[in-house]
Amino acid sequence: MKYLLALILFTYSVMGNANPALDDQASKYQLAKTEQELAAEVVVDKLIQAYNAQNIRQFLELYAEDVEFYMYPQTLMFTGKEKLIERYGLMFKKMHCLKATSIKRVTHGSIVIDHETSEICSKEPGVVDKRSEFVTSYQVEDGKIKKVVFFR
DSSP states (O other), rough: OOHHHHHHHHHHHHHHOGGGGGTTHHHHHHHHOHHHHHHHHHHHHHHHHHHHHHHHHHHHHHEEEEEEEEETTEEEEEEHHHHHHHHHHHHHHHSSSSEEEEEEEETTEEEEEEEEEEEEESSSSTTOOEEEEEEEEEEEEEEEEEEEEOOO
């Protein structure tokens, strides 16, 4: 029994030393983002700002002409800016307020995955009558959003 306990402790200590996730260096490593990751995050941040300002022009400028929208895992919802205008243009005009917030973000290369909340005022300004929470993946290429995947 003593040998088993000693073996377990030894194994754990070796794993701890070999695993950067258990090391103080892990947080420094994880915080270091590439230029590509930072650039992709800037595009998604601008998207959230345009959405919250209900500025359809700025919103559309951030998407590629042939953008694809999917519902996870691979259900194509629509492609292209024309469909994007149909879907979001009317909402931007009719809603009294829109507010999206990224509450958690993971970025890898050109892909930004946001855990987001959304609030909508459909009847009166300042009176939120719909709240939702979802995860969205944005693939950014050449400064434009090329693919969006909604996880609900």
